[in-house]
Amino acid sequence: DTAVSQTPKYLVTQMGNDKSIKCEQNLGHDTMYWYKQDSKKFLKIMFSYNNKELIINETVPNRFSPKSPDKAHLNLHINSLELGDSAVYFCASSQDTGGQYFGPGTRLTVT
């Protein structure tokens, strides 16, 4: 059983388009995250939700908007995509003091 799943795995789109990435976890965790990993492998937190409440909202362009319909799902919507948005986006979840469980990533390429 996949613990944290993301769709799609690959996303190729043109500048100016709007796209969404979906994430689901079946671990029963209360907290979910979105990370961006750049080409140098640097991992940066973007957002985090705890029991559907936004608890971390880093300095991210407001073209990025997270949505958590329930505590098992955290989606990421991106408006007006730019070349610099190209990266791998990871969803993760955790519970209490436990480590995070990561999804397989979504490789976004903006052309």
Add this chain to the structure above:
Amino acid sequence: AQSVTQLGSHVSVSEGALVLLRCNYSSSVPPYLFWYVQYPNQGLQLLLKYTTGATLVKGINGFEAEFKKSETSFHLTKPSAHMSDAAEYFCAVRPLGGFKTIFGAGTRLFVKA
């Protein structure tokens, strides 16, 4: 603000040799500490964590790490490297009672036959 430093962006060892990946953190209060591994084209996988208690922590795949408060370090070791250990390794810290995890820049481990 908390930060984490991984010494060496690349480490190369021979198969069967000791693996040592270094991690130092800066925090006024010892945080929760983690090591993750990332294989090519995959997500990160938790190797081990330190929250409280015993300072020597054992993880998966034969890895272990020791929390040393006096040195603000949490180095990762494995007695004998396997080819399958070649991957990117990330040290991470999270403050007590907080949710935000700070990741180091990563260390790429190469294992030579």
